[in-house]
Amino acid sequence: MKQKLKHMVASLGLVFAGHVYAVGPTVTPDLIIYAGGGAEQNNVFETIAKSLFTPGTIDYYTDQADNSKGKGFRAVYGKLAAAAGSVPAGSNVLIAYRSLGGAFNGVGPVARGGPLTYPKIIGNATLISAGGNPSYRITNTGLTEQKSPDIGLVNEEITLFTGLNLPAGVSPLTAAELTHVTSQPLYDVVNGIAVTNNLAVQRPNGFSKAEIAAILAGNIQDWSQLGLPAGPVVLIDRNFGSGAKAAVNQYFLNAPGGAAFGGTVDPINLNGDVGDPVNYSEYTVRTEPSSGNVPGVLDGVFAKGKRAIGVLGLENLPTAASNWQFTAINGASVGTTTFNKAQAISGQYDYFYQASVNTRNSAVNGQRFNQSGTAWGSVISAFINKALDPAVITTVPGTILDPVTFPVTGNAALDAFRAKGTRFGNSTAPLQLVE
Structure with a gap:
């Protein structure tokens, strides 16, 4: 009964200039997913996240004082368009993305269970515009919470982060730490x-x-x-x-x-x-x-x-x-x-690398981890499925499809994004034409 009442209140939303808000920052989410990665993936993250929700029921959050889209943090809050495992359609899901500092946010904290700093959202956001992007600005950016990311988005495969590619003072991931992570190749x-x-x-x-x-x-x-x-x-x-x-x-x-x-x-x-x-x-x-x-x-x-x-x-x-x-x-x-x-x-222009999405597959430092069949894991799986959907990711400028990960679909519009070359998942290798 309490769950039904919460959805009823959320569906009424906040009305401004005829727009019904998806949820609004005063409603506690049914589920929160934390993601980390690089700022080069800000738009990709936002595109993947919003594809999970019913159009017209989505709010976007920024931490920028000028109300512009977030450079180092973004969040998408909406109602699931389709059920994800045991999580029913219409559930209120908040997905927060921390990118300040770079793509290692999607590598190290996932493998080691280390936290990232996220602005507190619920009860701490100010209306910007009805139905706009962003819709809300974080009211007090000094209110934060430390969370280990559930999902990591990275511009390359994770093993490239070694040597001088590591943040200052950070040690390379060990072979044992890498066993904590499942890495899925994505778009280029x-x-x-x-x-x-x-x-x-x-x-x-x-x-x-x-x-x-x-x-x-x-x-x-x-x-x-x-x-x-x-x-x-x-x-x-x-x-x-x-x-x-x-x-x-x-x-x-x-x-x-x-x-x-x-x-x-x-x-x-x-x-x-x-x-x-x-x-x-x-x-x-x-x-x-x-x-x-x-x-x-x-x-x-x-x-x-x-x-x-x-x-x-x-x-x-x-x-x-x-x-x-x-x-x-x-x-x-x-x-x-x-x-x-x-x-x-x-392949004439070969300055591109294959991105990856990373999830934790075992408990690290007491942080939660992906368990098949749980509500948390089901929504993460839905997020990854959207990240592998060419119809979703090719809408973002600067993305093309690796021919190994994305075989021919028969859809001419989507197949037009398939590269003729690949590095076979090794960013240190030269691009090799395969088609």
Whole structure:
């Protein structure tokens, strides 16, 4: 009776400008799922989560003071569209995602049972807009709770997080710790190199892979070294532990893939940032803790009349007001201001890696774990099924389908997203064409 009453109250919702809210932040959820991962997966997380709920019954949460979409935290709260195991359709489910700090959030805490910091949501959210995205802003971001993520979303397979790809002070996962995790390969994440528009004008055909590697390693510190008008190079990099950083380290600097024979190059920000991160009056390397910060920083460099290059995935596309765009690499491009998948599909543009979703399959440090048939595990399984649904994930820019994980479906629209090459689940291997 109490359960039925709660659903009846929730269905009435909060009415504003004719919109009936899905649940609202005053109703205790039937179930809460915690997820962790990288900011490069913010939009993918949101897309997967909302696909579980009935359209029109979904609220979105942000921790941003300006009411914009969250850069390091997002949450989706709604009513299940279909039953998930013993959890009936219409149940109120809240799914929270912590991404500040990078994709290692979807690796280490899952394997070790360590907590991430999530803003408290229930009873701590302020209305932004009726039916908008986001719908609510966290009222007091100082109210937090420590939770171990149930699900981890990662830009690559989890074994890439070793050596310099680990966050500062974090030890590599051991073989024993890896047995705590079930890792499922997903879609491919297309990575990119972003440049300010004033730099794009001077290099309309982009940069070679070797040139970008030299910039990332700190060997190019003035644009005149590349035959451009003189001026300090500004590099907007990502933090260690970020999936985008792991991707750029592997692709351009052969780290950690070449570690066995010493064939790696250290990134310039390994020993910290340099230069002038405010006015960019000199050679500058600035590290950002979230990919969501990178677009705004690139715009800030442009506003100072300087030229910058940055690490960013194709999930993050510039807007009409942006003063940056993506650049070609070795003459290959997946678009400058929109995502054009053609050359990634053909393998001509090979700067992409296969994402993974990770779940805990044994108890770690007393944290709950996936047990088949439980309500908690059933909703997690439903989330993973949506993450493996091409109709869901291909709606997000910067995603394509690995031909091994996603065989031909016969649906021409979805099959058009299938890459002709794969790394067979090994991000340190070269892309190999199989079709």
